[in-house]
Amino acid sequence: MLAPTRLEVSGERLSATYLLIGDPADAPRRAEAICIEQTIEFPADLVPDDDIRGHVLGRVEGAEPVGDDATRVRISYAVETTGFELPQLLNVLFGNTSLQPGVRLVDLSLPDSLLERFPGPRFGIPGLREMFRASHRPLLATATKPMGLSADDFARMAGALALGGIDMIKDDHGLADQPFAPFVDRVQRCAEAVRAAAERTGHPTIYMPSINASHDRLDERVRVAIDAGAGGLLVLPGLTGIDHMRYLAASTGLPIMAHPALLGSFVSAGQGGVDHGVLFGTLMRLAGADSSIFPTYGGRFSLPKEACRRIAAACVVPLGGLRPCFPTPSGGMTMDRVGEMIEFYGRDVILLIGGDLHRGDDLTATVAAFRESVEV
């Protein structure tokens, strides 16, 4: 019934590497099944067209055993299968395969023809270093907490934090538009307090409100933030969609800090899921994050050191023309771990300390000490 088509394909391919957990003898069959699942999702013997089999169907490019119970397979896909949009790129890489047991996405390689469609971080490490006139030291960030304070309280807190000379003050990731401190009121007051403090200190501290909203209120929240003079945005791609972050990076001109809320299941999925470095490094960067927050080892979240190392590496490794993004370890960071963090992550890092800055009587003095601890 179907006439053969003439496909116009460039020949450019992206590739994904999957770790298949299970008997290596099954790996060839499983790899072929992924080639189908992620593209045509149709019985291969019924495909009416050699061009589709030859160009649209995924292609196994290599396989190697990893120990006795796993196989690393690399599969390539025509770039055209992605339609050159981020949601469909993720769909090709891991859409249905995420539903199969024992398949973990551990690496990906994108050709320049695809990377060109994703400008990535607008600032990245060089841009934020320039913004904060900090050529070598780690950048410093904190959050306004706890939920339940009023907008006035948050503004006073943000002002005190800014007076200490910190670089970035973000909303706590749980702040949205709660009645305790409604978004408009909170953002306007916090932005004003931080602006006033920055004028006094001479340091260009920025306030980054959290854009965590219903789909139809996202644009309005961003407009309020920009009008209020917010210097950057906190974005939660697990809640509002990863491509919304790309859109904000491309359209607002503000630095973007990505928060990992709700994304934990991807990395912690025992024998499935997505590698930490791919998710919190490569994909966040592809989606325009200038800073990628992740839970560091040794904090409240028990991420393995090796996973943290892979995230930090993926944030800065060459990736087409995309700028490197700041790894931003968090989740129970304390003042007494600053030295250890720098030793582990290097100086191209944003140190994000929340609650621990509030120990002691003088918030501004504590922040000043934090800043002093990282000056060369």
Place this chain on the structure above:
Amino acid sequence: MLAPTRLEVSGERLSATYLLIGDPADAPRRAEAICIEQTIEFPADLVPDDDIRGHVLGRVEGAEPVGDDATRVRISYAVETTGFELPQLLNVLFGNTSLQPGVRLVDLSLPDSLLERFPGPRFGIPGLREMFRASHRPLLATATKPMGLSADDFARMAGALALGGIDMIKDDHGLADQPFAPFVDRVQRCAEAVRAAAERTGHPTIYMPSINASHDRLDERVRVAIDAGAGGLLVLPGLTGIDHMRYLAASTGLPIMAHPALLGSFVSAGQGGVDHGVLFGTLMRLAGADSSIFPTYGGRFSLPKEACRRIAAACVVPLGGLRPCFPTPSGGMTMDRVGEMIEFYGRDVILLIGGDLHRGDDLTATVAAFRESVEV
């Protein structure tokens, strides 16, 4: 420094039940940590305000051991912490906790004051039954495949499928805006072919294009779909954001079919993640899905039978005033399993068969046989 606030809280609380894997002796400490993590994310001893401790902080409502190595704990949160928006509701339920090892979200209970904010499925089971004049039989769905065909090919295929008297024809979930069959062209032709066929058969078959697009192209795709006369929408909340689906259900007036792409890691996360029934039942329904596609047991994806049973139950269990949603088992469904599927899922089900309908020479005749097989 911080003045005590006067919190206005209604006293209404939602609750989440988590399965904590690990030594039950650690469970009380871990449960208290979740109460903090999901709300104030701040050292409890530094919270300046009794009202915040009393009302904003999560509260352990109960705990019971499950075997020797797990504990089921129920934690309640003030409804105000959600800001009455879906992304922040998910954040409260599982945002940071998703990043902690061995914490699985297994149940949730939402008070009417919160459920009222989420109208849920616009059609649900009763609405779709009325639409397709099918008071008792399972509804039938299929997809246009494979990627690589032209818009003309897809339209011819959609027309042939519709002539067989099927209820719903969706785009394959991998179709976006690829050059092989660009969205506008494909949707206009398929909608027209299905409309013409429905006029001939007298059965109100609908075509459901896939709204899988960059954030800034979502509205345009929806407009094209509506203008073309699409009768429903396929939505991929894992790719475009779960609240975007709620928005489409609330704003378009069209039936919504939810596809699970990229959501697999949530349910398959070994000792973490989200229960199948909560994700593919409760949450999809809360976000307005009239039909929730999930990979059935015994297909290509190996979901356990018990998980499928929980999804089907969560789709129809009383949930405030929300309509029940059609469980839509899929992923390698075949004609010879129709009887088995009805026996397992009952008749309140959408049977979604893709590739298997294309075995044989006459697509329309195969669909007619599919339809006949479910008539009472």
